[in-house]
Amino acid sequence: MVAEQMVGLAEQYAEIRPRYEKLCDETRRIIVESFEESGIYFQNISSRAKNIESFLNKAGKLNGDYKKYSLPLSEITDLAGVRIITYTLKDLEKVDRFIVGNFDIVEKRDVGEERYKEGKFGYQSIHYLVQFPENRLVLAENKKYSGLICEIQIRTVLQHAWAEIEHDIQYKNQSDVPRSLERKFIALAGLLEIADREFQAIQDEDARLKKTIDEQLQNEVTRANISKNISDSDEPVAALVRSKRYSEAILLYNDKISLSPNMHTLYLGRARAKFLSGDRQGALSDIDLALGLAPTDAVAQKLREQFIEGALSESITGDVSSEYEDPNALTRQANIFIESGDGVSAFELYSKAQDNGASKPFSQINKAISCYVSLDYTGSLYFLDSLQSRLGTPMSVTIAAMHCLITASIDRSKFESNLDILENALNEVDDFTLSVSPLAKLRRCIESGHIKFDDDVNARIEVVFSKIERKNNN
Numbered sequence: 001m002v003a004e005q006m007v008g009l010a011e012q013y014a015e016i017r018p019r020y021e022k023l024c025d026e027t028r029r030i031i032v033e034s035f036e037e038s039g040i041y042f043q044n045i046s047s048r049a050k051n052i053e054s055f056l057n058k059a060g061k062l063n064g065d066y067k068k069y070s071l072p073l074s075e076i077t078d079l080a081g082v083r084i085i086t087y088t089l090k091d092l093e094k095v096d097r098f099i100v101g102n103f104d105i106v107e108k109r110d111v112g113e114e115r116y117k118e119g120k121f122g123y124q125s126i127h128y129l130v131q132f133p134e135n136r137l138v139l140a141e142n143k144k145y146s147g148l149i150c151e152i153q154i155r156t157v158l159q160h161a162w163a164e165i166e167h168d169i170q171y172k173n174q175s176d177v178p179r180s181l182e183r184k185f186i187a188l189a190g191l192l193e194i195a196d197r198e199f200q201a202i203q204d205e206d207a208r209l210k211k212t213i214d215e216q217l218q219n220e221v222t223r224a225n226i227s228k229n230i231s232d233s234d235e236p237v238a239a240l241v242r243s244k245r246y247s248e249a250i251l252l253y254n255d256k257i258s259l260s261p262n263m264h265t266l267y268l269g270r271a272r273a274k275f276l277s278g279d280r281q282g283a284l285s286d287i288d289l290a291l292g293l294a295p296t297d298a299v300a301q302k303l304r305e306q307f308i309e310g311a312l313s314e315s316i317t318g319d320v321s322s323e324y325e326d327p328n329a330l331t332r333q334a335n336i337f338i339e340s341g342d343g344v345s346a347f348e349l350y351s352k353a354q355d356n357g358a359s360k361p362f363s364q365i366n367k368a369i370s371c372y373v374s375l376d377y378t379g380s381l382y383f384l385d386s387l388q389s390r391l392g393t394p395m396s397v398t399i400a401a402m403h404c405l406i407t408a409s410i411d412r413s414k415f416e417s418n419l420d421i422l423e424n425a426l427n428e429v430d431d432f433t434l435s436v437s438p439l440a441k442l443r444r445c446i447e448s449g450h451i452k453f454d455d456d457v458n459a460r461i462e463v464v465f466s467k468i469e470r471k472n473n474n
Helices: 003-038 052-059 089-102 111-117 140-145 157-169 179-226 237-242 246-259 264-276 280-293 298-309 327-339 343-355 360-373 377-385 394-410 412-428 439-447 455-473
Strands: 044-049 080-086 104-110 126-131 150-156
Touching: 003 044, 003 052, 003 080, 003 089, 003 140, 003 150, 080 089, 080 157, 089 104, 089 126, 089 150, 089 179, 104 111, 111 126, 150 157, 157 179, 179 237, 179 264, 179 298, 179 343, 179 360, 179 377, 237 246, 237 377, 246 264, 264 280, 264 298, 280 298, 327 343, 327 360, 327 439, 343 360, 360 377, 360 394, 360 439, 377 394, 394 412, 394 439, 394 455, 412 455, 439 455
Parallel strands: 080 150
Antiparallel strands: 044 080, 104 126, 126 150
């Protein structure tokens, strides 16, 4: 380009650049706030509007003997840019789903794959060209972004390290690299890819271990709650654990231990809470205290092994006995306890059945019913909320019915809306037989008078079962 054209282009870009700066800031703000709210982890999110010098350098590029851009202001698509650096590969997947779900995608490119095919080194990055969707542009403060494109790049920390080093060394093509360095480049590219996968494997194993410990703790506090071993205080341990407020739960465990210093199970509960809050050494100290009180306790021994070795156990109850018990027999016995109104014993057996191979979704439903029978409605809701069901399945009807029964008992204001959800679930399922559903044993328990409700609650409960029966009769 001649000097006059470049000066004119620079002036035009300088005039519109503030719009792109604001676009960068707003795009970054949306992403950061959404990630913090939804729990998507990131190492860094940066943004920039291309500076005038970089814009002119790009605008003046040639493609052979011809200008690459005839209309640079409209053809250059990275005038606004946001870069997201994540820790692991799975974090990239979450970011991808967010971008696709929250912006209008103009283009998506796997630049690493493209460069690999061109014989270039291990740069890895996914680039998106995005625009604000209509539901954002209708807001008065966003109308100025209509038609503007922002480039979003996403990569892991290791991928970003490669990109920065590669940019500094400035070898653009494998054929340009001296042979003495080529082997090192190739080896390093492979090592970084392996490292990314290994970091992901570490994160996955850590998440599985924490999930196992969390499930053990959730079951322990539920068992204690329905057994009335955790007294009602300002905030019961069960409520704190269910909301993942482990540090506050530890404080309540401290109080309970001061009152009952020889109860070794309290130390086990506090150990799990400490582990989940990130205090591994404190957790091990509590395990040692528990073993000091009960040296042969198998649960404490297994928990110590999990904390030290990272060994996973599918046991939810903490029962580490090698003796196998038939999960179907355990479930049948638990069903009898439900019908007799003994939710505590039923909870123990349903948990044990799960440890021995019973279906986890049905075990969670059964434990929700055990909590309901024991009048622990928050516990019941916890187990229901841990389930994922697809509309059109018997499980979706059971979950919807349980929500109706809970609100019939404690929150009449939500009862009608939950009935509508149950009605929809029943309409979507081809076949639902109450007599073979987990709900059948609960109904027999209620009708036998083992759970005492007032007349209004009993009337609402009957509405729920009558609605299900009408489906059976159609």
